[in-house]
Amino acid sequence: MPKFKTLALSSLSLAALLAAAPAAAQTFTISWWGFNGDKLQAIIVDPFQEICGCEVVFETGNNGDRLNRLQMRSGAGVDVIYLTDSFSQTGIEQGLFQPIDRAQIPNIDELYEMAQAPQGEFGPAYTIGRIGLVYDASQVNPPITSWSDLWREDLAGMISLPNITTTAGPMVVLKAGDHAGVSAYEDPDATFAAVAELVPNVVTNYNTGSEMINLFSTGEIAMSMTQDFTLAPLRAAVPTIEWAALEDGEIAVLNTLNIPVGSENVELAHQFINFVLSAEIQQQLAEEGVDAPVNTNVTLNEDQAAMWTYGEDNIARLQRIDYSLLNPARVQWLDLWNETFGM
Amino acid sequence: MKRLAGWMLATPATLMIALLLVLPVAATIGMTFGAPGAGTWGVAQPYADFFTSGFRRRVLWRTFEVAGWVTVISLAGGLVTAYVVSRCPPRVKSILIVLAVFPLLTGVVVRSFAWLVLLGRQGMVNNVLQWSGVTDAPVAMLYTQGAVIVAMVYIFVPLMVLVLVGVLENIPEDLLQASSSLGAGPVASFLQVTLPLAVPGLIVGAVLVFTASFTSYATPHLLGGTRQMMMGTLLHQQAMVAFDWPGAAVVAAIMLVVIVATVLLMTRLARRMNPMTT
Numbered sequence: 001m002p003k004f005k006t007l008a009l010s011s012l013s014l015a016a017l018l019a020a021a022p023a024a025a026q027t028f029t030i031s032w033w034g035f036n037g038d039k040l041q042a043i044i045v046d047p048f049q050e051i052c053g054c055e056v057v058f059e060t061g062n063n064g065d066r067l068n069r070l071q072m073r074s075g076a077g078v079d080v081i082y083l084t085d086s087f088s089q090t091g092i093e094q095g096l097f098q099p100i101d102r103a104q105i106p107n108i109d110e111l112y113e114m115a116q117a118p119q120g121e122f123g124p125a126y127t128i129g130r131i132g133l134v135y136d137a138s139q140v141n142p143p144i145t146s147w148s149d150l151w152r153e154d155l156a157g158m159i160s161l162p163n164i165t166t167t168a169g170p171m172v173v174l175k176a177g178d179h180a181g182v183s184a185y186e187d188p189d190a191t192f193a194a195v196a197e198l199v200p201n202v203v204t205n206y207n208t209g210s211e212m213i214n215l216f217s218t219g220e221i222a223m224s225m226t227q228d229f230t231l232a233p234l235r236a237a238v239p240t241i242e243w244a245a246l247e248d249g250e251i252a253v254l255n256t257l258n259i260p261v262g263s264e265n266v267e268l269a270h271q272f273i274n275f276v277l278s279a280e281i282q283q284q285l286a287e288e289g290v291d292a293p294v295n296t297n298v299t300l301n302e303d304q305a306a307m308w309t310y311g312e313d314n315i316a317r318l319q320r321i322d323y324s325l326l327n328p329a330r331v332q333w334l335d336l337w338n339e340t341f342g343m
Numbered sequence: 344m345k346r347l348a349g350w351m352l353a354t355p356a357t358l359m360i361a362l363l364l365v366l367p368v369a370a371t372i373g374m375t376f377g378a379p380g381a382g383t384w385g386v387a388q389p390y391a392d393f394f395t396s397g398f399r400r401r402v403l404w405r406t407f408e409v410a411g412w413v414t415v416i417s418l419a420g421g422l423v424t425a426y427v428v429s430r431c432p433p434r435v436k437s438i439l440i441v442l443a444v445f446p447l448l449t450g451v452v453v454r455s456f457a458w459l460v461l462l463g464r465q466g467m468v469n470n471v472l473q474w475s476g477v478t479d480a481p482v483a484m485l486y487t488q489g490a491v492i493v494a495m496v497y498i499f500v501p502l503m504v505l506v507l508v509g510v511l512e513n514i515p516e517d518l519l520q521a522s523s524s525l526g527a528g529p530v531a532s533f534l535q536v537t538l539p540l541a542v543p544g545l546i547v548g549a550v551l552v553f554t555a556s557f558t559s560y561a562t563p564h565l566l567g568g569t570r571q572m573m574m575g576t577l578l579h580q581q582a583m584v585a586f587d588w589p590g591a592a593v594v595a596a597i598m599l600v601v602i603v604a605t606v607l608l609m610t611r612l613a614r615r616m617n618p619m620t621t
Contacts (some may be wrong), residue, residue: 165584204486206567219465339398
């Protein structure tokens with residue numbers, strides 16, 4: 001009876017599959033950008049897999065895409081999510097993350113104060129970056145020294161700004177408020193009048209770091225506003241790129257680690273965060289050019305420190321953004337921004 | 344019994360269409376209506392919000408403008424090319440069709456990206472312009488409406504050629520010989536015989552190109568940037584970046600209405616203008 005044989009064989013294999021399933025390794029899902037994949041695999045993923053005896057899988061994409069996917073799954077499907085602080089604030093407001101049990105993450109005590117609890121009871125920051133101005137020194141003269149240089153007439157048709165929907169985009173609005181001498185939150189009309197004055201200088205606005213690097217390397221732009229993690233690839237593409245020393249200070253960006261409400265491995269997620277914040281891992285990440293350290297026990301030599309926001313003094317000088325104010329304002333700014341740049 | 348078997352055979356496909364097309368579209372449209380008491384326009388408030396925003400009206404108008412220009416230019420370019428191809432001997436014809444269709448074998452993103460390279464400040468077009476002395480400095484061509492139109496025409500002309508070659512080939516040779524024997528020159532034959540008979544094909548091609556340009560995303564995103572936003576890029580921004588799904592659904596619903604209206608209008612026009620039906 002061949003039919004019976006087939007049926008029996010299928011049932012047997014199905015039973016074997018079902019029996020084998022619980023024996024499979026525990027899966028731990030990390031949601032992150034996917035940059036520096038090889039280095040992160042060697043420094044974080046491989047050693048952590050050995051510690052936990054689990055299999056680490058990834059979900060990659062930019063902040064918005066990943067947060068959106070998490071929201072569509074009501075906070076399930078991911079155990080730890082890497083986000084910049086503006087997007088993690090959105091996630092917190094959407095109720096997608098659970099409070100962190102700090103007793104399970106002793107390494108938090110070794111972090112700079114700014115990184116320990118940037119968003120209250122939710123996740124800590126694992127790295128700190130800056131938003132500032134970059135320019136091609138072979139085309140921009142005199143050098144850029146202030147945020148107000150964005151409005152310089154000699155830079156007509158030479159600038160790309162981060163779109164309002166990116167992490168750095170709303171900072172353009174805040175700086176336009178400063179330029180106009182008003183608070184962007186209180187007087188959006190005067191602020192956006194100053195943003196409109198930027199239009200002749202702007203070629204297009206970019207959505208991703210790689211888009212901005214392309215604009216520089218094809219000669220479309222000679223100046224932009226960006227986060228410092230883009231500096232290394234930017235210089236590799238255009239060696240004459242300079243990070244502007246701004247007399248009116250740069251803006252801090254904290255990248256955070258959070259545990260979504262639907263995480264199925266909460267204990268392991270705490271263990272992972274503690275692992276990433278340890279001095280040993282933070283040291284390796286900084287030395288390999290992946291992330292700036294926030295653990296105070298990390299020591300870097302002058303060359304290694306040159307590319308990062310490193311040391312208590314430098315970190316203290318950065319301007320902090322209150323995203324609980326900024327995120328609600330951003331909804332209103334989106335339309336004003338579109339009307340300014342998209343008409 | 345036969346009828347029952349027919350229904351049963353059609354059931355899987357019908358269920359698939361209902362589950363994968365009708366339900367999602369209905370859910371998307373359902374999402375576009377606001378709460379009954381919200382705003383002066385009640386349930387239609389999200390639509391009122393769309394049309395009272397100068398920026399969104401501009402995006403809708405720009406999308407019409409770009410899709411309109413792309414359709415008209417593709418019609419003209421496609422008709423001339425298809426006419427030449429359809430008059431060629433069979434072997435040459437098949438080579439020309441393969442060449443015309445060749446760009447369709449690569450993705451839209453790749454083809455749009457090629458234009459980024461060509462139209463950039465250091466691109467081939469600017470190099471030729473400067474080398475020939477037409478301009479002294481590079482001309483900013485990217486992130487303009489012109490760049491979007493040029494790239495879309497390049498993408499959609501092969502589609503138009505494919506549609507029109509089939510139509511032009513089916514015009515009986517006898518008719519052209521008759522017009523010529525009655526004293527019509529090549530131009531008069533083309534205008535009075537070929538063109539009227541090609542109208543249904545032109546309309547089908549126009550519908551295809553217009554709807555595809557109206558809904559396109561990759562080309563306006565890459566070549567228009569944020570300053571030349573179209574409905575496709577606006578929809579992406581609303582849904583994936585601003586997390587405003589109802590706002591994105593309104594954009595989708597408006598696109599759907601425009602496309603359905605265009606198809607109905609053009610089909611009616613095609614029926615009216617087809618000389619074979621009168």
